[in-house]
Amino acid sequence: MQKLPRSMQLLVDRLSDLPGIGPKSALRMAMTLLKWPEDKTRGLGQSITDLRDQLCICSQCAALADTDPCSICSDAMRxxxxxxxxxxxxxxxxxxxxxxxxxxxxxxxxxxxxxxxxxxxxxxxxxxxxxxxxxxxxxxxxxxxxxxxxxxxxxxxxxxxxxxxxxxxxxxxxQGIPLGSDLKFMDKETLKQSMRFRQNI
The missing domain is CATH 3.40.1360.10 (Dna Topoisomerase Vi A Subunit; Chain: A, domain 2)
Known part of the structure; x- marks a missing residue:
């Protein structure tokens, strides 16, 4: 098989680093990006850049946020x-x-x-x-x-x-049996937790 152009190979390698994405899937994604209009591809790249530049970690809850503190931590009604x-x-x-x-x-x-x-x-x-x-x-x-x-x-x-x-x-x-589930289909650990954390009715 012919070697990929260097820029394409670099993109495929980086996409392959994503969870659940193998080399073949990464190549398909890269080929799709090549077929997109230029402004759409550049928009995707800008979104990735903005993701790193505009997000922060909330100093109170350690969640990803646009502001510090995040909207949840700054909500006095909680x-x-x-x-x-x-x-x-x-x-x-x-x-x-x-x-x-x-x-x-x-x-x-x-x-x-x-x-x-x-x-x-x-x-x-x-x-x-x-x-x-x-x-x-x-x-x-x-x-x-x-x-x-x-x-x-x-x-x-x-x-x-x-x-x-x-x-x-x-x-x-x-923890326990999900709503709508039949007891005979439950695993032993689920049944054990259900019995352990049983509630008054």
């Missing part, structure tokens, strides 16, 4: 005593889209995974401590998922908070 911990910014977006949580957030920037080099000092735990030292947080809600890494991170944070800030309540999202 419940200041409830702090929801999420692993990444996209989890915050999902929580916000649901519209049921009216407290504040902290984006941890990942989950503990020693094998992958993610240790406590890799996460935004200093921001969590600063928040707790302010004295306005009465409850921390762990919204980290159900993976082994999420469980490890949740346990670490729970132990830290109980030791350093015993007056702060630590909760987590209830």
């Amino acid at each position: 419940e200041q005593d409830k702090l929801c911990l999420v692993s990444e910014w996209d989890s915050l977006l999902v929580m916000e889209e649901s519209g049921f949580f009216k407290g504040r957030y902290l984006v941890l920037g990942g989950l503990l995974s020693p094998l992958d080099g993610v240790r406590p000092d890799s996460l935004e735990l200093d921001k969590l401590r600063e928040n707790l030292q302010s004295g306005q947080t009465s409850e921390i809600i762990l919204a980290l998922g159900t993976t082994l890494e999420a469980e490890t991170t949740g346990s670490y944070i729970k132990n830290m908070v109980e030791k350093e800030y015993p007056h702060v309540r630590v909760t987590r999202l209830a």
